[in-house]
Amino acid sequence: MSDMNTAMVERYRNNFLKEVESHVEEGEWVKMCMQCGVCSGSCPLGNAWAHPPQELFMMIRAGKREEVLTSDSMWMCTSCYNCIVRCPRELPITHIMHGLAHYAKRLGLVPKKQPTNEFAEIFWNNMMKKGRVNELKLGLSMYFKDGFSQGIKNALANQKLGQSMMKAKRMNPMEIIGGHGIKNPSELQKIIQKAQEIEDKKLQGAN
Amino acid sequence: MANREYSFYPGCSSQKGATSSNYLTSVQSMCEELDITLNEIPDWNCCAASIGYGSGGVLPRLTLSARNIALSEEHNPGQDIVATCAACWLSTREASERFDQDKQLFAETNEALAEAGLTLKNDAPIKHMAEVLIQDVGYDEIQSKVKKPLEGVKIAGYVGCQTNRPFGIAGESYENPKYLDKLVETLGADAIPEYEKKVQCCGGALAFSEPEKSQEMIKGIIEAAYDNGADMIVTPCPLCQANTEIYQDQINERYGTKFNMPIVYYSTLMSVAFGRSAKDAALDGQVIPAKKLEDIAAK
Incomplete structure (x- = not known):
């Protein structure tokens, strides 16, 4: 998506706030942040963020486009919604973080090997295949995402966990062939493809 | 005591051989004792949970939930939708509220659903099972069922x-x-x-x-x-x-x-x-x- 990134840089020049307002989920709220820092102090993974939410908001306003979009900070969001319910200005912060992460992905700017980005992609593709999540394949894809030998290491490290889940009948090795799904996945895929087309058109057309 | 009926969205992890299949089993037993009937939404799909935002944009993601609500409205008309999974409930309710607040988004999701001949009315209330227990059933009725x-x-x-x-x-x-x-x-x-x-x-x-x-x-x-x-x-x-x-x-x-x-x-x-x-x-x-x-x- 680097072509799209170039196009966006061309289109918005020095106005990154405008770009975020136009293309990032709930981005129009960013200018409402009053820099109190309640979000950053409320985040369960706060210490893992290079730039906590309040800082990201100020960086957006200061036009620090590359620093924001290539940051792995927003990928630290666990979707706990603490920041949303505590924000005195009622900014939908969780959604803005999701939106920044997604927009960075669309533009091809996510840091390589960012694990939550990788998991999110594996999850989405897994779910879209049959319309429902195949947990066994989801777990295995995650173990083997960095190659075969690392995959074997990961699988062995989690062997005990897998065995106890199978014993409790909460993991089914047979999911590897077939598994759960909706009746006609291609119909769901058609719906989502159409939704994607509508969204792409907005991304290309908005200014 | 009246029988209560809901349109039920069980979610991926509740399925046989999945991580919370034990949740579904106990929910079914609990509902039998409380005289609650759960009518599963036929052919429901995944809601994309709280990790769907990475690959899925706003409209594709919310449209996943739109399909489930539309199916519920078609097959279980007039029934509140109830989910047992927190992420299923959150995604579905969030989608429903966004469609309420944003008429353009509502029109767009219906345009996408039309690909499979579905229509979203977005009238069904979306509840978590905890709301059903506390608000619809109530502590007194729950207590009256306690045998052990x-x-x-x-x-x-x-x-x-x-x-x-x-x-x-x-x-x-x-x-x-x-x-x-x-x-x-x-x-x-x-x-x-x-x-x-x-x-x-x-x-x-x-x-x-x-x-x-x-x-x-x-x-x-x-x-x-x-x-x-x-x-x-x-x-x-x-x-x-x-x-x-x-x-x-x-x-x-x-x-x-x-x-x-x-x-x-x-x-x-x-x-x-x-x-x-x-x-x-x-x-x-x-x-x-x-x-x-x-x-x-x-x-």
Whole structure:
């Protein structure tokens, strides 16, 4: 998506706030942040963020486009919604973080090997295949995402966990062939493809 | 007493052989005792949970939920939608509210749904099972069904995140929700109102992608339960349940702790208290056995 990134840089020049307002989920709220820092102090993974939410908001306003979009900070969001319910200005912060992460992905700017980005992609593709999540394949894809030998290491490290889940009948090795799904996945895929087309058109057309 | 009927969205993790299949088993037993009929939404799909935002944009993601609501409105007309999974409930309710607030988004999702001949009216209220129990059924009726009070069992009520925020249960605070403790008391067990980790995040989906960071939080949740003298933890969320139960071994290895804390669902407690068997309460689905509940169920 680097072509799209170039196009966006061309289109918005020095106005990154405008770009975020136009293309990032709930981005129009960013200018409402009053820099109190309640979000950053409320985040369960706060210490893992290079730039906590309040800082990201100020960086957006200061036009620090590359620093924001290539940051792995927003990928630290666990979707706990603490920041949303505590924000005195009622900014939908969780959604803005999701939106920044997604927009960075669309533009091809996510840091390589960012694990939550990788998991999110594996999850989405897994779910879209049959319309429902195949947990066994989801777990295995995650173990083997960095190659075969690392995959074997990961699988062995989690062997005990897998065995106890199978014993409790909460993991089914047979999911590897077939598994759960909706009746006609291609119909769901058609719906989502159409939704994607509508969204792409907005991304290309908005200014 | 009137039979209550709902359109039911069980969600991926509740399916046979999946991580919270034990949740569904105990919910079914609980609902039988409460005379609640759950009509499954035919052919429901995944809601994309709280990790769908990475690859899915706003419209594709919300349209996943739009399809489920549309199917419910078509096949279970006039019925409130109820979800047992926190993420399923959150995604579906969030989608419904966004479509209410944004008419363009509503028109666009219908344009996408038309590809499969579906139409979203967006009239059905979206509830979590906890809302059904507290608001529709009520503590008094629940108490009247208790045959085997869970006497002498001390239970930490771990509400977690997504059942509590951003929507939560009406009348409850985000910082100190009390309904789970009240439910525990209603069933004859001892609640721990001062359990300080009741709304602490377990890492959610990041338990897979950032295991060290998540397990540090999970360690705090379990440790606080031990510090408060809990025999077990109860939760309304399938991901909370799985994350806090199945990683205890790995946490023990990493931190030298000796955790062996059973984590159960409210529906597990209710099935046992309502006199159902260990199997009906899905006690065989525990990775860490809930011995005290097994004893009561065997009485």
